[in-house]
Amino acid sequence: MKSKKRTTIYDIAEKLNLNPSSVSRALNNSSSVNDATKKLILKTAKELNYTRNTLASNLRKGHSKTIGVVVPRINQNFFSNVIAGIEDATYKQGYNLIICQSNELYDKEVQCVNTLINQHVDCIVISISVETIDHKHLQNIIDHGIQLIQFDRVADELETLKVTNDNEQSSFEAVSHMIKQGYKRVALLEGPQKLNIFRQRKNGYLRALEENGIPVIPALMIENAWTKELSANATRQLLSLPQPPDAIFASTSDFSALGVLEVATAMNVKVPEELGICGYSNEDFTEITSPSITTIDQFSFYMGKTVANLYFQEMENTDTMVVPKIISIKPKLITRSSTQKTI
Amino acid sequence: MKSKKRTTIYDIAEKLNLNPSSVSRALNNSSSVNDATKKLILKTAKELNYTRNTLASNLRKGHSKTIGVVVPRINQNFFSNVIAGIEDATYKQGYNLIICQSNELYDKEVQCVNTLINQHVDCIVISISVETIDHKHLQNIIDHGIQLIQFDRVADELETLKVTNDNEQSSFEAVSHMIKQGYKRVALLEGPQKLNIFRQRKNGYLRALEENGIPVIPALMIENAWTKELSANATRQLLSLPQPPDAIFASTSDFSALGVLEVATAMNVKVPEELGICGYSNEDFTEITSPSITTIDQFSFYMGKTVANLYFQEMENTDTMVVPKIISIKPKLITRSSTQKTI
DNA sequence: TAAATTAAAACAATCGATTGCTTTTTAATG
DNA sequence: CATTAAAAAGCAATCGATTGTTTTAATTTA
Numbered sequence: 001m002k003s004k005k006r007t008t009i010y011d012i013a014e015k016l017n018l019n020p021s022s023v024s025r026a027l028n029n030s031s032s033v034n035d036a037t038k039k040l041i042l043k044t045a046k047e048l049n050y051t052r053n054t055l056a057s058n059l060r061k062g063h064s065k066t067i068g069v070v071v072p073r074i075n076q077n078f079f080s081n082v083i084a085g086i087e088d089a090t091y092k093q094g095y096n097l098i099i100c101q102s103n104e105l106y107d108k109e110v111q112c113v114n115t116l117i118n119q120h121v122d123c124i125v126i127s128i129s130v131e132t133i134d135h136k137h138l139q140n141i142i143d144h145g146i147q148l149i150q151f152d153r154v155a156d157e158l159e160t161l162k163v164t165n166d167n168e169q170s171s172f173e174a175v176s177h178m179i180k181q182g183y184k185r186v187a188l189l190e191g192p193q194k195l196n197i198f199r200q201r202k203n204g205y206l207r208a209l210e211e212n213g214i215p216v217i218p219a220l221m222i223e224n225a226w227t228k229e230l231s232a233n234a235t236r237q238l239l240s241l242p243q244p245p246d247a248i249f250a251s252t253s254d255f256s257a258l259g260v261l262e263v264a265t266a267m268n269v270k271v272p273e274e275l276g277i278c279g280y281s282n283e284d285f286t287e288i289t290s291p292s293i294t295t296i297d298q299f300s301f302y303m304g305k306t307v308a309n310l311y312f313q314e315m316e317n318t319d320t321m322v323v324p325k326i327i328s329i330k331p332k333l334i335t336r337s338s339t340q341k342t343i
Numbered sequence: 344m345k346s347k348k349r350t351t352i353y354d355i356a357e358k359l360n361l362n363p364s365s366v367s368r369a370l371n372n373s374s375s376v377n378d379a380t381k382k383l384i385l386k387t388a389k390e391l392n393y394t395r396n397t398l399a400s401n402l403r404k405g406h407s408k409t410i411g412v413v414v415p416r417i418n419q420n421f422f423s424n425v426i427a428g429i430e431d432a433t434y435k436q437g438y439n440l441i442i443c444q445s446n447e448l449y450d451k452e453v454q455c456v457n458t459l460i461n462q463h464v465d466c467i468v469i470s471i472s473v474e475t476i477d478h479k480h481l482q483n484i485i486d487h488g489i490q491l492i493q494f495d496r497v498a499d500e501l502e503t504l505k506v507t508n509d510n511e512q513s514s515f516e517a518v519s520h521m522i523k524q525g526y527k528r529v530a531l532l533e534g535p536q537k538l539n540i541f542r543q544r545k546n547g548y549l550r551a552l553e554e555n556g557i558p559v560i561p562a563l564m565i566e567n568a569w570t571k572e573l574s575a576n577a578t579r580q581l582l583s584l585p586q587p588p589d590a591i592f593a594s595t596s597d598f599s600a601l602g603v604l605e606v607a608t609a610m611n612v613k614v615p616e617e618l619g620i621c622g623y624s625n626e627d628f629t630e631i632t633s634p635s636i637t638t639i640d641q642f643s644f645y646m647g648k649t650v651a652n653l654y655f656q657e658m659e660n661t662d663t664m665v666v667p668k669i670i671s672i673k674p675k676l677i678t679r680s681s682t683q684k685t686i
Numbered sequence: 687t688a689a690a691t692t693a694a695a696a697c698a699a700t701c702g703a704t705t706g707c708t709t710t711t712t713a714a715t716g
Numbered sequence: 717c718a719t720t721a722a723a724a725a726g727c728a729a730t731c732g733a734t735t736g737t738t739t740t741a742a743t744t745t746a
Contacts, residue, residue, distance in 0.1 A: 009733065010732075018695075018696090020732085020733080020734095022695055022696075024732095024733055033694070034694060037695085051457075053731085053732050055398055055402045055463055057732075058398050059402055059732085059734095060700070060735085061701085066441075073427065074426055075423040083418070087443070096462060097442050112434075115439065119398075285631060352702070352704095353703095361725075363704095363726095364704075364725080364728090367704060370703090371703095374723095375725085376724070400702075400704075403702080689746080690746090691744070692744085695738105698736095701734090705729090706728095707727080708727070709727085711723080712724085713720100713722075715721085716717105
């Protein structure tokens with residue numbers, strides 16, 4: 001489609017025999033243009049179907065009023081909720097959102113970041129991929145003078161603004177809850193330990209065991225069980241142990257917990273009587289499985305809003321340096337049937 | 344945060360005692376720059392941490408290489424999958440995505456569209472809100488010479504590029520399937536008839552009844568049952584009828600179907616023996632309810648890719664007028680336990 | 687009425703990259 | 717060695733809006 005030429009302030013100026021600068025000022029409601037003229041300009045602008053060219057405006061003004069977001073996957077409940085939260089907050093401020101997904105690939109993540117830098121976005125919000133171990137691309141964002149906010153999966157080594165979940169504490173509470181319910185051999189399904197969130201969740205698990213005087217049994221801790229399939233395999237393995245666990249904390253996601261549940265059901269292991277299950281994320285479906293699954297709510301939408309508002313707040317300090325700041329949101333344990341050993 | 348001044352082609356030109364135009368050409372790999380010079384420029388660009396200012400570039404080039412997307416809700420499975428599909432396709436072409444959500448509100452939808460027009464996006468992709476009945480804002484997009492692609496929930500009256508699901512046919516097949524399973528009184532939970540997709544689904548339902556010689560019973564057709572709660576209420580009402588239905592087609596969503604299932608279970612009505620249930624959308628959870636729910640897959644991710652590719656394809660015809668074109672994707676019936684009356 | 691003040695509009699430079707056109711330099715040809 | 721062709725680089729306008737500065741017009745004050 002050939003896009004017709006759009007109306008510019010020059011067109012308006014020409015038609016009214018005025019200078020473009022006056023048109024611009026009128027459009028920005030400056031006080032240095034006569035009210036009558038202003039009205040006339042506004043009317044003509046409407047007639048000619050004028051809309052400001054944000055490209056030109058932003059170029060001149062030196063900013064883009066745009067925030068870039070990089071997440072592993074757009075269509076994952078947690079992330080799409082965070083994005084919805086960010087959108088909700090940024091929209092009100094007249095900001096736009098450019099969304100990219102890394103697909104959990106380091107290379108794509110770097111590309112996304114570069115694109116956003118090129119776009120001269122004012123801020124980049126990122127939750128890193130599993131593959132991401134070095135942070136040159138993140139440092140690059142900072143070097144370009146772009147505000148950087150990390151959320152959820154953050155690079156600890158890099159001192160930036162961060163919005164995180166208190167994974168350690170919530171895992172601690174989840175495992176403590178299971179122990180209080182009477183489960184004695186709680187297994188752990190771990191996520192890739194490259195990601196700090198999974199390390200933290202493991203730490204919470206370990207602390208809960210320790211504080212409750214329960215020995216750590218390495219055989220009950222399965223590495224890299226972070227998809228439904230991997231968790232299902234892990235569960236088969238665990239339940240076939242001479243001394244199988246009587247509870248499994250799927251610290252990686254509710255999908256993992258679902259894998260556990262399915263295998264348990266298939267192997268005729270009764271949940272929650274013989275096996276307690278706890279997931280992570282409070283996906284919609286955890287409420288409707290039978291039994292319903294105990295899980296942890298991360299307040300994802302709220303998290304998105306927090307991220308956006310953090311940016312707007314920091315933006316105010318125009319000339320001071322960025323002070324690294326971490327906002328930690330405390331997730332909430334949602335206890336359901338899958339851990340109701342005692343009735 | 345004060346953003347430091349970024350490196351421009353002028354900085355590079357100055358440092359190398361060259362003209363900015365040569366730098367620009369070198370950066371664009373033009374053949375009219377000496378290879379040695381080109382190499383030098385590229386090296387210096389890297390040293391100075393240069394990145395092209397896309398704002399300036401796009402202003403000059405007259406396009407933004409950006410596609411705007413407006414959906415009712417970002418964090419709804421169907422839409423987030425479509426967006427992921429669009430992103431997947433546009434990313435490869437070096438395009439960016441600006442995402443907005445209307446929250447099912449007409450006013451917000453209009454605002455979103457206006458913002459995108461201001462941003463001078465090259466194309467706007469939209470799925471309209473429930474509230475949307477007039478289409479001035481969509482016409483406005485066209486008037487600004489911006490390519491418009493509607494998907495899923497489209498305004499029939501407006502002749503634009505469209506990517507839709509064949510809702511009529513898929514509903515027809517779903518209801519036919521239920522009838523073939525032996526269900527005799529199939530009820531329908533309708534969505535707001537303002538939206539064409541829900542009208543089409545109703546038509547498919549009606550056609551299935553007709554072609555199978557089954558009378559239409561108005562009492563079995565419930566209007567506006569398009570949330571889980573509304574569907575639950577509707578189900579209670581239906582099952583309390585003197586002559587209750589023996590199957591319910593929740594044409595609006597799987598969430599509705601879930602509402603039906605929960606009420607049926609609570610009322611001790613056996614699914615699928617006494618009541619067949621079919622949903623719409625193939626949400627993840629339909630697989631794991633007990634019984635699992637028969638539903639319709641809309642190929643949402645693929646739909647997103649199709650939308651994006653439609654744009655790129657149309658873009659080629661630079662000077663011809665846009666010929667309204669509709670791509671209809673045929674959804675797939677996924678039969679599961681909830682409609683297995685016969686074994 | 688002349689001078690001073692203020693309001694309104696015009697002028698011109700700028701943001702950074704691109705591109706048609708011109709000039710300079712280098713290489714090739716007779 | 718002169719002439720011509722080709723390659724490489726420079727020049728300058730452009731995209732559209734913004735903004736500091738200057739000019740003009742209108743109003744007020746002495």
